Amino acid sequence: MRWLMSLGERTRPDAPTYAEDPAPDQARALALVDDFAHLLTVLREWQRTYGEELTAWAVQVEADDVENLPAELIKQWEWEGAPVRLDIDRGGYVKVSDYRDVSVRPGIHARTTTGLPLWTITP
Numbered sequence: 001m002r003w004l005m006s007l008g009e010r011t012r013p014d015a016p017t018y019a020e021d022p023a024p025d026q027a028r029a030l031a032l033v034d035d036f037a038h039l040l041t042v043l044r045e046w047q048r049t050y051g052e053e054l055t056a057w058a059v060q061v062e063a064d065d066v067e068n069l070p071a072e073l074i075k076q077w078e079w080e081g082a083p084v085r086l087d088i089d090r091g092g093y094v095k096v097s098d099y100r101d102v103s104v105r106p107g108i109h110a111r112t113t114t115g116l117p118l119w120t121i122t123p
Contacts, residue, residue, distance in 0.1 A: 002062045004084065005031045005039050007046060008055035019055035022083040024073050032066040039086065040094060047088050057082035
């Protein structure tokens with residue numbers, strides 16, 4: 001199993017924690033890594049490219065190549081979204097919110113952070 005991460009879209013300035021969860025075939029940026037910790041390295045690189053504050057969504061997948069993702073994986077992401085949210089907030093803090101054990105997750109196009117994050121990593 002590997003981790004697939006998609007750059008989220010903060011499309012509502014009036015709701016700063018709102019972040020859309022685009023499917024892999026619609027995302028501006030994707031990463032496929034072997035270990036969750038590697039997502040944090042990619043997230044920092046995306047921060048340099050896409051801006052100071054950003055959101056990404058991640059899920060464990062069985063895939064070998066980010067350019068040839070299985071169609072069923074994309075379809076499942078479109079339906080369910082990714083269960084792990086990573087946010088870089090002001091000051092460079094990384095907040096990880098894990099929705100895998102939540103019975104009803106927020107809809108994929110209207111997710112906001114709720115409750116306490118699983119981890120907060122200082123810059």
